[in-house]
Amino acid sequence: MTDLSIIFVNYKSAGLLIDCLDSIYKETTGISFEIIVVDNNSEDNSQEKVTRLYPNLKWIQLDYNAGFARGNNAGIPHATGRNILLLNTDTIIQENALYKTVALFEEHKEYVACGVQLLNTDGTHQISGAHVMKGGLNTLLPLPYLGSFVRYWGYKLNAKIPSVTTVAAITDVDWVIGAFVMVRKDVLSNSGLLDPDFFMYAEEIEWCARLKKQGKLCLFEEPKVIHIGGGTSSDFYDEKEWNNGKNLWNRRGRQVIVSTQLRIRKEFGIGWFLVLTFFYVIDVPVFLFGLIIEKLFKGKEARYSWQNFIEYTKNIGVLLGYFFKMLRNKPFFYKVK
Known part of the structure; x- marks a missing residue:
């Protein structure tokens, strides 16, 4: 059986996807893997550009922009690997990170899903996962003015900061950033796939809540992956700034x-x-x-x-x-x- 099935959802991001694929093939040894690309009706020459360079990958063409959840759900049934990785097109693999992640994941069987230390393009640490706050109250923080009030009382009450930016060895989390989520294929029969009601944003959080009922989730410190951020969504929303929902x-x-x-x-x-x-x-x-x-x-x-x-x-x-x-x-x- 293949060690790892890597699934990309592409929307007019052929350049980013090619850069990521280049890094995967350059930086990955010691494991077998397959590449599955689900195209959300890019209506450009993405398929021609990508398959010309990487003809052996599986290309799944959708006839509408299905978003992140439905896009990945279209790819998962085609995966033959015992581990499945949902990977954003705007990522760059470094220093055999995929091999390191698979090795750690298979060593620590108590975890059903994992992520890694994500890096900004300048090498600084990026939020890679998080803990869930009761009722999701932390989602109010971006609110104009009122969000500052919520933050003030959070500090006053010594509330734990939910976001995990710096990963220490193996860090347990409640959810993993969707840019890099590795999951054991055999748990999906119980947890289900991503919820198809979502188009974009928050779908991986809801999915991780269901995965967590099957076992623990974690982030690994040693494997490091660059996440540029907002690559595909910026194309869809025609925005240059990646504001991460703020x-x-x-x-x-x-x-x-x-x-x-x-x-x-x-x-x-x-x-x-x-x-x-x-x-x-x-x-x-x-x-x-x-x-x-x-x-x-x-x-x-x-x-x-x-x-x-x-x-x-x-x-x-x-x-x-x-x-x-x-x-x-x-x-x-x-x-x-």
Whole structure:
């Protein structure tokens, strides 16, 4: 049996994918692996570019942009490896990281899924996984003004910082960043695949919650992988800045808000979903009041603009438009326009 099946979801990112494949073939020895690429209807010459250089990989062509969860779900049934790696196209493999990860994963059978130390392009550490906070309260931190209030009380109450940026040896986590998630294929019959309701963002967190019912999850320190960040999603959202969900008043932020609340509903239930939705909604008047005060006293140096407020308010309107669908928790593809 193949040691590792590597699955990519591609959307107009042939250049990034080729760079990653180059690094895999250059930096990987000691294990057998296969490459599976699922293309989310790029409608460009991605397939020609990639398969010309790597003709032996499996290319699965979808006829619509299925997003991250459905894209990976389309690839997983074609995997023959005993371990499956969901790998972003905007990653670079270093120093035989795949062999090291597989070796550690097979040594530590108590873990059903794992990640590695992710690095920024300058070599500094990047958030690689996290611990779950009750009810997902940490998802409120990006809220304008109100998020600062939540952060203040978090520090006051000595709340544990959920994000894991620096991995120490083997670090247990509740979820692994979706850029690099390795899972044992034999656990998927019980955990299920990624939830197809998600288009983009938060799907790996919800999936990890189900995987964790089968066993522990961890991050390994020794294997290191560069994660450029936002490669595919920036193409879709036509944005140059990778803000990792901190900006809630643009198109990407709209999807982040909806996907985050979808995850809260699925993982924590109706009660927490209602609580967090209340915070998103109440932040509209809080945002307005805070912005008026800042504009009066700081003028052009205010953190936010009137356009930020208007777009955030529109995004909350979109969230409320999905409110009853999420409440009922019936199958639906939450791809936000």
